[in-house]
Amino acid sequence: MKKSIRLLSIVLAGVMLLSTSALACTGVYVGKDVSDQGTYIIARSEDQGQSDYNKMFLVQPHVDNVPGRYIEDTATGFRIPLPATTYQYTYVPDYTRGDDGMYPGSCTNEYGVSVTGTVSTSTCDAWRSADPFIEPGLREAILAAAVAAVSKTAREAVDVLLGYVDEYGSEEGNTVMINDQNEAWYIEIYSGHHYCAMKMPDDKVAVYGNQNMIGLVDPNATAEDGYIYSDGLFDLIDELGLAVKEGELYHLAKSVTNNTRRDSSNMRNWGGMKLLAPSQAGEYDTDTFYPLFYSPDEKVSVLDVMDIYRNRYEGTELDVTLEGQTGNRVIGTPNSSQIHILQTFPEWPAACAAIDWIALGNTEHSVFIPFFSGITDTAAAYKVDGDTYDPAGAYWKFKRLCTLAELDRSLYSQSTRAFWKQQEQLMYDEMIQAAPTMIAKYAESTEAGAAYVTQLGIQMAEREMKYADNLYAKLFTAVMHNTGRSAERVAAFLADVPLRQVAESKGYTVTWNGADNSITMTKGSVSYTVTLESYDCKVAGGETIELTHYVYSRDGVTYIPMDFADTL
Numbered sequence: 001m002k003k004s005i006r007l008l009s010i011v012l013a014g015v016m017l018l019s020t021s022a023l024a025c026t027g028v029y030v031g032k033d034v035s036d037q038g039t040y041i042i043a044r045s046e047d048q049g050q051s052d053y054n055k056m057f058l059v060q061p062h063v064d065n066v067p068g069r070y071i072e073d074t075a076t077g078f079r080i081p082l083p084a085t086t087y088q089y090t091y092v093p094d095y096t097r098g099d100d101g102m103y104p105g106s107c108t109n110e111y112g113v114s115v116t117g118t119v120s121t122s123t124c125d126a127w128r129s130a131d132p133f134i135e136p137g138l139r140e141a142i143l144a145a146a147v148a149a150v151s152k153t154a155r156e157a158v159d160v161l162l163g164y165v166d167e168y169g170s171e172e173g174n175t176v177m178i179n180d181q182n183e184a185w186y187i188e189i190y191s192g193h194h195y196c197a198m199k200m201p202d203d204k205v206a207v208y209g210n211q212n213m214i215g216l217v218d219p220n221a222t223a224e225d226g227y228i229y230s231d232g233l234f235d236l237i238d239e240l241g242l243a244v245k246e247g248e249l250y251h252l253a254k255s256v257t258n259n260t261r262r263d264s265s266n267m268r269n270w271g272g273m274k275l276l277a278p279s280q281a282g283e284y285d286t287d288t289f290y291p292l293f294y295s296p297d298e299k300v301s302v303l304d305v306m307d308i309y310r311n312r313y314e315g316t317e318l319d320v321t322l323e324g325q326t327g328n329r330v331i332g333t334p335n336s337s338q339i340h341i342l343q344t345f346p347e348w349p350a351a352c353a354a355i356d357w358i359a360l361g362n363t364e365h366s367v368f369i370p371f372f373s374g375i376t377d378t379a380a381a382y383k384v385d386g387d388t389y390d391p392a393g394a395y396w397k398f399k400r401l402c403t404l405a406e407l408d409r410s411l412y413s414q415s416t417r418a419f420w421k422q423q424e425q426l427m428y429d430e431m432i433q434a435a436p437t438m439i440a441k442y443a444e445s446t447e448a449g450a451a452y453v454t455q456l457g458i459q460m461a462e463r464e465m466k467y468a469d470n471l472y473a474k475l476f477t478a479v480m481h482n483t484g485r486s487a488e489r490v491a492a493f494l495a496d497v498p499l500r501q502v503a504e505s506k507g508y509t510v511t512w513n514g515a516d517n518s519i520t521m522t523k524g525s526v527s528y529t530v531t532l533e534s535y536d537c538k539v540a541g542g543e544t545i546e547l548t549h550y551v552y553s554r555d556g557v558t559y560i561p562m563d564f565a566d567t568l
Helices: 013-023 125-130 143-148 154-168 233-239 252-256 263-276 302-308 394-405 409-444 446-482 499-505
Strands: 027-030 040-047 058-060 070-073 078-081 089-091 106-108 114-120 174-179 184-189 195-199 205-208 227-229 249-251 336-344 354-360 369-372 496-498 509-513 518-523 526-531 536-539 544-546 552-554 557-561
Touching (some): 040 174, 078 154, 143 174, 249 252, 302 336, 302 354, 369 446, 446 496, 499 518
Antiparallel strands (some): 027 205, 106 114, 174 184, 184 195, 518 526, 526 536, 536 544, 552 557
């Protein structure tokens, strides 16, 4: 969550800041034992108080033996000194006129350490008064990068982060997740100097909103037991009379919040459980302290996590399309600027241990594009800066689709979502197929591996952006077509899909005939032949079927209507 945002006018300032505080972010964790691919998954949405907020995707290079540097929170002047050598990491910063600092969002570094931060939280008044935030102090604006730049393991990263809080103090209440190839940690920063870090269980999942979540803990537990506490944490809880205990165990979340929950966050906790463990969720209850960790009903894939970030409580009593439910704080909010899913593979080379799935704009009508974490560069569109719509920028390419599709979800949402869901499945398969080559390249040398994954990442991103441009052209045309028409004459949008990519993914051989501009898709005894600019499709055996849209080519890609592709 941003502490402040670009304001359109002084008059709007108070409204905008209130909106930001009401939104904030959602975190997701999947332990490696309950992941379908045996991977750690940590994820987070970055939600804003406005729906136009440009984010970029960049790589910070390794710096060797350059002393005297620091990382600075440009909004406050707060600085943390850096060692002479710092590590390469990916990050998702704000546009540079964002006026509140870098906000790296998520980082995966060259040692396979991933950091996602932060999900903003708050405690009760008594706690905040007893241990005030420090200004200037550590903020989300630099936190993830300041940790990833200097940490070789998840445990070291936890120690670095908590050391920052000890030395400098925190300016915010924050939740952070950190993992490497061996373990994953969850950290809650409660106030200026107090925190709790806990090792996350490998056999559990978590979905949480903007509230403290750590439950019953033993005040005598140590780092070897999987807990690290700030000095005097439990003493202060007792001194303030806030302790909520079961026997000798303290319920930290209930204690530091004075036993309160907010629907805006609690709904998201429940919504995640409803998706991943419906057998345990029950009906939503405002007063329930939903658990942070629980066992999923089935193994969880990264595709399942993507669906979480699109969720608007469809089919439940909180469904925002139902009367009286329109104001519910959904997980899939239109005000997300970027959403990242960091998926770490325990057996891969540390220099390329993860797949970073990055979605720009809000996920409901955008797409997660995967990048091996060893990349040294990103596509040019991810570097487009600025606060005003620019069709050359990756953020704007995807956000404009969200804007159009959400004008009327009944007309434009289903096919847009189906298009990107199909692409995500195809990219998921591509990355798994590419992994053996990636591993072989890294076995040759780090340089060979980095060159391979960088080129692959740029090619895949540029391909998806080409698809996004075509999807936008079609969707914008559909919106114009329906504008001013009566309800009985409007038409639902139907996306077109790339013929070769989709047909080959389904096992067809695709053949181009330049003599008559026809394309034949063949699998065994089944074949379909289509022709550019024609609605006709010839089927093996002599039958001709009429397509809902003519076949066409744009920017070197041939497209066919999605409803036909679904029948292949």
